[in-house]
Amino acid sequence: MTTTPVTGDDILRGPGFDPAMLRFQFPILAQKIHGDKRLAYLDNAATTQKPQPVICALCEYYEFCNSNVHRALHELAERATEQYDESRRKVARFIGAGQEESVVFTRGTTESINLVAYAWGRKFIEEGDVILLTEMEHHSNIIPWQILAREKGAKLVYVPVLDDGSLDIEAFHRSLSSKVKLFAVTHMSNVLGTINPVKELADAARAAGARVLVDGAQSAPHMPIDVQDLGVDFFAFSGHKMCAPTGIGALYARRELLEDMDPFMGGGEMINRVSLDDATWAEVPHKFEAGTPNISGAVGLGVAVDFLANLGMDKILEHDRRLTAYTIEKLSAIEGIKIFGKAPERGGAISFEVAGIHPHDLSQLVDREGVAIRAGHMCAQPLMKRLGVGAVSRASVYLYNVEEDVDQLVYAIGKAKDFFKV
Ligand code: PMP
16 A cells, blocks of 8 residues: 555656657547547647546545545544645745745635735725736636725726737836736736746836736746746646646745735634634634645645656746647648737747637537637637637647647648638
8 A cells, every 4th residue: 555646757757758658648638539539639728637647646645545634633634634735845846936835725726816816905905006907817817806996996907918919018117106006917828828028027016016916827837937036926826727636726925925914714724713702813824725625636736746847847848839839830821710829928828710610610620520629718808809809719738739639630620611611
């Protein structure tokens, strides 16, 4: 019997970073779709597939360790607690947090941002304050601020997006003033693929007196992250977009901010002492983790970040860049296609439309050829409005994608065009 989750080290020590070999680590990719079609999974910006070590870690956790954490004194509780705490240390290392107390486990990016809006925003945002966002935000980084602004009488200001899909940096600088209390920005757009110069933006925003929140949902899975080097106050990300299970993610926050913030939710785990009339709070980060946490999810996230770190985030980024360039080249050659987002710094979320075919129809038709892409407004309706469309199709690559996936997509789009005779 072993209680140590598989980390993937042994398996990965062999071939190194080779996407074609790596695919074997992801059992789901081996299946055939719609009869005999090879699966080309290109919906990674929505969620990624899980490697064998993560799947095994979940099984092992439930087979040998399952218990509640930080409470009982029996052996299983100790194993579960040790694994949960160890995962927090791994995540802290993975994002360069400096200290594990700066990492709060959440359900993912959405919950992390809501946590900040609720626990920091309700305490520190006042009437007349400005919350600076951008036109390329996911709804998760818009709606919590709309709710807060409405409640507090604060104002939302949006930095515009230029025609090539990059952020209007000059407009950003013009928008900064002592009224701006928070700048919340996506690191990488889930629609345009644009990678924003977060370090430079954070520097300027913090110099103007604002706090900076970065939505790292699309960046943490794809590039090395060092939150201290980026100089941000808050960094939110989701495990399921980086090989970990669904329902787990994290919020990084500078420790002094966490200490100043009010709790997010009340209940067990987040208290120190409770009387009938009053309570004191647990130390950070536990103050923000009310109730029984997603223990197995956190264990899975720990194994996932080990898996990614063993591969090398720089190598993953390099692979993304190569495959993104290949995808854009191949898609651009299709007559009637329009690609949204041509920013010089971009990642592997590639949105497009094919003249004469609605994105939903296109997605269904390519699915028949075994190709999984996304269609819709991508939870970014203000950006859709800016682009002048109601919906787009999106292909998004990850570490296990190979050129054959892209070729299969191009072939499937060709078949969809034949179907619609466009
Ligand atoms: N922000 C961005 C940029 C995203 O792409 C997503 C997921 N599509 C989210 C936030 C929300 O992530 P989650 O649903 O995992 O909370």
